[in-house]
Amino acid sequence: MTRSRLFTLLQHSTCLLCLCLLGLCSINVSAQLKFRIEGHIDNTHAKPSKNDVGDSDIIVLNFGNLVRKDTVRIHNNAFHMEGEIPYPSSAFIEYKYGGNLILLDSSSYLFTLVKKDIDSTHATYEQEIKTKSTFHNTWEKFYDNKAKLVQERNQLNEAAQHTTNPDSALYYAFAIKAANKKIVAFYHQFAADHPNSYIAAYILVGAPDFSYANYMDVYSSFSDNIKNSYYGKNFYSRMIASKDDKKEEQAKTEIAQTAPGMFPVTNTIDTALNKIVLDKDFFSKHKYTLIEFWASWCGPCRKLNENLKKMTASFKEKDVELVGFSLDQGSEAWKIAMINDKLPWLQVSDLKAVDSPLAQYLKLGVIPANVLVDREGKIVRTNIYEGELEGFLKGVN
Incomplete structure (x- = not known):
């Protein structure tokens, strides 16, 4: 057995162990499904650029239902991925400018990225998946x-x-x-x-x-x-x-009655299903709290989380608490994404997705999005990112 093959087996065994610890692996693992992906990148239809997707770039197969990420490098404008999964699975084929959802079973897939000019100065990559997969x-x-x-x-x-x-x-x-x-x-x-x-x-x-x-x-x-x-x-x-409609209506009513500019009292749970209430007592423990709205299915959110991880020391130094608020529909996708991305800060959710009373109160049209809350529970900034966020942190005494 080659060293690389041994590493692959060990990697998949580790992923399976993570799933079992999460209580997500009650599956007969002997009946594995084998998938195969052939990828091709076509840069011939647009002007060449140093930012083109091409050789040596990394392609990531980021699973949504498994604690697992497969990676491969592009060579000669092509890549090949294959593997085994315990049951039909969803994943994102991610490259440096975006990604595409793919549903995997025992099938072969042809994935192509074709660069197209938008105008004289801008281009984009169009994606296509061809397969006979029933699941996809x-x-x-x-x-x-x-x-x-x-x-x-x-x-x-x-x-x-x-x-x-x-x-x-x-x-x-x-x-x-x-x-x-x-x-x-x-x-x-x-x-x-x-x-x-x-x-x-x-x-x-x-x-x-x-x-x-x-x-x-x-x-x-x-x-x-x-x-x-x-x-x-x-x-x-x-x-x-979604079982207790009365509590949901009560939460909507309470949020609707919140004073303008204030963060509404919001009942949430963490990934261990412990109750966490976002209220004045919660916010009073730190100078500021940054609530970052994201979801497992949101590619830009997942990339932003990687940038936020680099800033955790700055948040701690300035006494700014970072809290992730998931807009996932269920706890499983949320847990897996958090483990895959190795997010070290508090994660909460009301598991209402886009129907979340908080998301509706804040009029969140897109994610990622965030709100910055002071000790009193007042919303002082919204959608503060990159240089603006760094500048704010520098100004916190």
Whole structure:
């Protein structure tokens, strides 16, 4: 056995051990799925630049459901990756300017990056994945069809905003309601068409009506293997998080009543499921607290976390507490991303994703985003990054 092959086996064994410690490995590891990725970079359609993706650059396969990162270097504008996974898995193929989601099973994948000029001074890389993977192609087809339904609904919303006729406004109100019901029905039909499947467990947590009441029957139909996988655990934790609607409405009401400019009292949990309340008592322990909003599925957020790690000594020296607030839908993806990225600061979440009352109160349209809070719980800055953040830290006495 070669030294590199031995290292690969040891690396995968270590990843499996991490999963078991997290309680995420209740899978029959003897039935491994083998995937293969062939990558190609085409820089011939645009002007050459020293910043081109090319030889010696690193490609990272960053798994979303496993504590694992595979890496390879580009050689002759190509790369090759292969490996084994315990069950169908999601990952990001990351390169220095971006990334692309890929769903892996026992299949081969052709991944291409083609550089295209935007104008005389700017270029971009277009990505494409070709595969016969049922897992990947079912997901891609689902979101293509969903996008059409969402576009129809958004067109109705836009038309409704521009009408002044009462009858037209009433028509659009009914039409929008019907369009939303159509999207919900689309998810339910997908559940019916893909019973007891990993792809259903992966996709359905994004349903607009996802809740314990609406999807417990779907969860109950999953096999033990699916229930004990990342997807099953994530599915279950999302249902539990949405189970108590009264508490959720109470939280929304309390946040809505917060005085302008103040950080609302927010009930969260950490990755060990301990209750953490973000309130005046919490903020009073430090000069400032920087709340960084991120999610496991947000590539730019993950890269930003790497930059923040380099600043941890400065935060500590200036008595600035750094807190990560995850906008993930379930605890499993959040835990795995935190372990993969080796984040040393406090991590909290309300597991509400984009429906988080806090995210809505702060009107977070995109992430990464952050707020800087003083001892009194007052929001003093928003979206403070890079040079602005460094300048602020230097000015803290």
